Amino acid sequence: MTIPALKAYALPAAADLPENKVKWTFEPARGALLIHDMQNYFINFWGEDCPMIKQVISNIAALREYCRQNGIPVYYTAQPNHQSDKDRALLNDMWGPGLNKHPEQQKVVAELAPEEGDEVLVKWRYSAFHRSPLEQHLKETGRDQLIICGVYAHIGCLTTAIDAFMRDIQPFMVADALADFSRDEHLMALKYTAGRAGKVVLTEDLLPVPLSMAQLRALVQPMLDEDETPEEDENLIDYGLDSVRMMALAARWRKVYGDIDFVMLAKEPTLAAWWRLLSRERA
Template identity: 75%
Template sequence: MAIPKLNAYALPTAAEIPESKVQWAFEPGRAALLIHDMQDYFIDFWGDSCPMIQQVIDNIAALRDYCKKNGIPVYYTAQPNNQSDEDRALLNDMWGPGLNKHPERQQVVAALAPDEQDTVLTKWRYSAFIRSPLEQSLKETGHNQLIICGVYAHIGCMTTATDAFMRDIKPFMVADALADFSREEHMMALKYTAGRSGRVVMTRDLLPEAAPQNKEQLRALILPLLDESDIPEDDENLIDYGLDSVRMMALAASWRKIHGDIDFVMLAKNPSVDAWWALLSREPQA
C-alpha cells in the first residue's frame, strides 16, 4: 500500500498540545536538531502550495537558523532512491517501492536543503538510529537532547523519539514543526511521546524571543490579550481590562529569557504598560 494523497489540517496550537510527563529544560549546548524525511517525495503527497506544509517548513527553517547560529549540530534523515529488496525488506509489504519509483524526488525540499556543515543520515527504517551513526555521533560530542521535526509525526518521528529515549537521549517533539497523514494521527503521536518518551514543545518554546523594542510594540503585544474593547491608558491596570493570569504567566515566561528576574509576581504587582515597559527597557542581563 502506497502513501495516500494527504489533506491539510490545522496544526496544533500551544493550548492543544498534551502536557508532557517530563519537563526537561532545553539546553542548547547539549542539543542537536533532527530534520526528519523532509524529502520532495514525502512532501508531494500534500500537493503543490499547501499552506500547512509551508508553515511547517517555515518553522523548521526557523529552528535550523537558530541552531546554525548557536553551534547546535543539524542532522537530516533521507531515504535513498535505489533501495534493494533486501534493504527495503518489510517496507515493501507495507508501503510498496516508495522512492525507488520516483528517484528524481529524493532531495530534501529546497527551502531546507542541507549544507556542507550538516550531517545527512541514510534512512533505512522508521527510527533514525537504525543502521546509522546518530547515537554514536551524539554521545561522542556530548549531546543528549534531540529536537525532532519533519514527517511523518506518527511513524518515523514518533518511533525515533521512542528509540532516542531508550538510548538515554532526551527527545523534544516540536508539535508545529511536524506534519502527518491526519490531525488525529498527529495528535496521537504527540500524546504518546508526551506520556511515554519525551517532551512535546512548540517552535517558539525553543527560540529566544526578543523583548519589545519600544512602548508602542509592547502595547501592540498586549492589546490582543485583553477582553475589553476599550483601550487602557498606559498607567491603567490591565487586569481591569480582562488580562488574565494565564496570559500574564505566558508573558512572564517569554520575557524571562531576556530578564531572568521577571516572574508572574513581578508583573502582577503593577500590571500596566508603563510599569512593564520600565522592566523591559532595562539592559538585558548576561
C-alpha cells in the same frame, strides 16, 4: 500500498498538547536538531502550496536558524532514491517501491536544504538510529537531547523518539513542526510521546526570541482578540492584547535581553517597536 493523498489540518496549538509526564528542560549545550524526512517525495503528498506545510517548514527553518546561531548540531534524515529489495525489505510490503519509483523527488525541500556543517543521515527504516551513526555522533559531542521535527509524526518521528528514549537520549517532539497523515494520527503521536517516551513542545517553547518580524507576528497574532492582522505600527492593545500576555512575553524575552520589562513593552506596544528591541545585538 503507497502513501495516500493527504489533506491539510489545523496544526496543534498549546491547548491541544497532552500533559507531559517528564519536566525536562532543553539545554542548548546538550541538544541536537533532527529534521526528519523532509524530502520532496513525502511533502508532495499534500500537493502544491499547502498552507499547513508552509507553516511546518517555517517553524523548522526557525528552529534550524536558532540551532545554527547557538552551536547546536543539525542532522537530517533522507531516504536514498535507489534501494535494493534487500535494503527495502518489509517496507515494500507496507508502502510499495517508494522513492525507487520517484528518484527525482529525493532531495530535501529547497527551503530546508542542508548547508555546510549539517549532517545528512541515510534513512533505512522508521527510526533515524537504524544503520546510522546518529547515536555515536551524539555521544561523541556530549549531546543527550534531541529535537525532532518533520514527517510523518506517527511513523518515523515517533519511532525515532522511542528509540532515542531507549538509548537514554531525551527526545523533544515539536508539535507544530511536525506533519502527519491526519490530525488524529498527529495527536496520537504527541500523546504517546508525552506519556511514554519524551516531551512535547511547541516551536516557541524552544525559541527564546523571534528571529524575524514574521516570527514575531506569528507569535503575537494568536494573543489578539481581533481576527484582523495589525500593521507593524498599530497599537496591539487596540487589537485585544492584554497585560497578562504582555508580562509573559516580557519575562520570556528578558532571558535574552535583561533590560526588557513590562513597562518597556507597554510604553510602545507595536510590532515595529518590539522588533527594534528584539533585533538588537544580543549580549
